[in-house]
Amino acid sequence: MKVAFVGLGNMGGPMALNLHKAGFQVRAFDLSIAACDLLRGQGVCIAESATAAALPDVDVVVSMLPASHHVEALYLGDGSAPGLLEMIAPGTLVIDSSTIAASSSRKVAKAGEKRGIAVIDAPVSGGTGGAIAGTLTFMVGGHASHLERARPLLEKMGSNIFHAGEVGAGQTAKICNNMLLGVLMIGTSEAIALGLVNGLDPKVLSEIMRRSSGGNWALEKYNPLPGVMENAPASKGYVGGFGTDLMLKDLGLAQENAAAVGASTPLGGLARNLYAAHSLTGHGASDFSSVIKLFQNRS
Ligand code: NAD
Numbered sequence: 001m002k003v004a005f006v007g008l009g010n011m012g013g014p015m016a017l018n019l020h021k022a023g024f025q026v027r028a029f030d031l032s033i034a035a036c037d038l039l040r041g042q043g044v045c046i047a048e049s050a051t052a053a054a055l056p057d058v059d060v061v062v063s064m065l066p067a068s069h070h071v072e073a074l075y076l077g078d079g080s081a082p083g084l085l086e087m088i089a090p091g092t093l094v095i096d097s098s099t100i101a102a103s104s105s106r107k108v109a110k111a112g113e114k115r116g117i118a119v120i121d122a123p124v125s126g127g128t129g130g131a132i133a134g135t136l137t138f139m140v141g142g143h144a145s146h147l148e149r150a151r152p153l154l155e156k157m158g159s160n161i162f163h164a165g166e167v168g169a170g171q172t173a174k175i176c177n178n179m180l181l182g183v184l185m186i187g188t189s190e191a192i193a194l195g196l197v198n199g200l201d202p203k204v205l206s207e208i209m210r211r212s213s214g215g216n217w218a219l220e221k222y223n224p225l226p227g228v229m230e231n232a233p234a235s236k237g238y239v240g241g242f243g244t245d246l247m248l249k250d251l252g253l254a255q256e257n258a259a260a261v262g263a264s265t266p267l268g269g270l271a272r273n274l275y276a277a278h279s280l281t282g283h284g285a286s287d288f289s290s291v292i293k294l295f296q297n298r299s
Pocket of ligand 1: 006007012029032064065066067074097098099124125126127128241246250
């Protein structure tokens, strides 16, 4: 099966590599030369553009881009160039794994439907560790038969595949999850910072909370304090991982959705404001767990 993969960042790079290792004929593209070089060095075929990756004959296009406008420009065009949906053959399957607005997913899927192209939203959870290990969780929105066509690829990149509902439902599930993650990371950071000020050993405190009623994913896999967990972004200078600005984008999507449907999400709103403040002080590109720095500066 021939697969075009567009977006080879912290997540897309290892996901594309897993498809390549599984035997799919992957042609990949990213605007970043460094991201392309990294994958080329591991044997993945790199194309000169997204169009060159997808034409003339791919069976599936997978995208892993930062935000809604990147995905809409790729598939629908940006005014200066036509979108992929106008160029790829009817019958092609499109899997968009980026975290974007559900309304954007629906817009792209509708345009695909007009040309006989199946589009599913399949955002992921599990972080860069899950992307590398091929153990991501996929939250899929779209027709069940389209999910079945995508399953052989998703199974090579993830270990949990959920059908959330119709197109856009994957994105809605994803923003619910990430709103909770954003809140949990802030709560975990606050608790660790409080323990530190009181002279507790952060490793001991983290282990106590991990095995107690405060236990959560941040304490299990992604401790925000450097030195507590060897492989967490915190212990690698907050480089790589999941950027603060990407978390900010997801919390913005959650707030927009809550406003649209009349839901009350006060903690999500507060978390969004705290990540925004953190981003404004120059931490937008750092891993989101660096938000603990907000609680470490005691004046
Ligand atoms: P990233 O910033 O590391 O990678 C995005 C890549 O897209 C970059 O390499 C960039 O050059 C490329 N890109 C942008 N526009 C492009 C275009 N038009 N054509 C080709 N390439 C283009 O981001 P990431 O961490 O890999 O996240 C990607 C998506 O996955 C985001 O929507 C994010 O919210 C979501 N996500 C991230 C994580 C994580 O832990 N990092 C986890 C789950 C979901």
